[in-house]
Amino acid sequence: MLSEKELKFLADNTSFWGKLSAQEKKEIENCAFGASYKKGAKIYGSNKECLGLVLIEVGQLRAFIESTDGKEITLYRLLTYDMCILSASCMMKNISFEINIEAEKDTRVLVLPTNCFNRLSESNPAVKSFQLELVSSRFSEVMWIFEQYVFGSAAKRLASFLVNISLIEDTDTLSLTHEFIANDIGTAREVITRLLKHFSEDGIVSVTRGTIKIENMLKLKEISNR
């Protein structure tokens, strides 16, 4: 049973809530549950049970793939208010890959269990649309990471650029627009924005309006030398 606060959280953060019938809302109230994970906890993976749609109330999750010899690649991070659909992948038709999800910070989530979510998705087109949009959005993020891995030049060029400018200006805090950087290293502004978001999630830089502060110069140099 969800609390008033949790219900409001669902209503505020899902596109489908307003399109549910009273009965469907009741169903969610009955099946959804809250869960807490300590930093480092593995919440989804090959030997874990099927979970469902996960909504992050507060905290941070990391989704990654793992090779047989234990090498990991981060696909994306989920922050407060983000939603994770691949934690329901075990019961999604045609999703055949394995994904791992772990808590990077102490995290509190709301879970709509797979059975319950799938039932709603079958009965209510708004939920199905929501599911398609979420899967498409994760697909896009993964494609982006894929391209970075196999072509990989933009991240490297951005890292070199930041290292160089920082040396030139003799400061860690750079006042540069994304547009300016994009022009300089020959890519699109959107790519820079996205790369800086990734760098920032990895604690390499922190980004505020108009400035980029280098937080981990060593890591930045490492990327520029890849």
Added chain:
Amino acid sequence: MLSEKELKFLADNTSFWGKLSAQEKKEIENCAFGASYKKGAKIYGSNKECLGLVLIEVGQLRAFIESTDGKEITLYRLLTYDMCILSASCMMKNISFEINIEAEKDTRVLVLPTNCFNRLSESNPAVKSFQLELVSSRFSEVMWIFEQYVFGSAAKRLASFLVNISLIEDTDTLSLTHEFIANDIGTAREVITRLLKHFSEDGIVSVTRGTIKIENMLKLKEISNR
């Protein structure tokens, strides 16, 4: 306007056809069209118009991503009866990556233009489900390629294995079950089947019931040395 034969093709090859209203079928009849592409033709990409759902009547298409310096990575191939949803990606919410599609053989397709397809997907849950399944399935294929690229060991091990056995047996035609190979190189049977499918699409081997014939030993050795 579609021919009787093309309508039958649609009915036989889409999961949603039986769940369309007479009016929706009429709408498809009016908006869908056939198109032919010569081998080598680029049918979708960054500077091409939004296409729609593509059904392959006969032929072969290749979907790939391209780096700024022209390096290509094949994501998947589409053969006769396959369907391509990412050729409608330009109008799909939350799909933000660019994909290229070209004809690898002379190809005849049926196209459901994006507008028409999206309208149906909004009005008919069966079409939306079909769309979700197709996107999920491509997502899975791309994840598989991604894992091959970044972890890459199974393909390499399979290639080495085939090269070695061929040397040992002194023949190009190997009688081996997928199960046997899987056990030998320490992976799952499904992985072998999938890898052989890819090898076979690339003309490296040809696979018939119970036998694997090496068609391009040079390429196989190249993969084993990656």
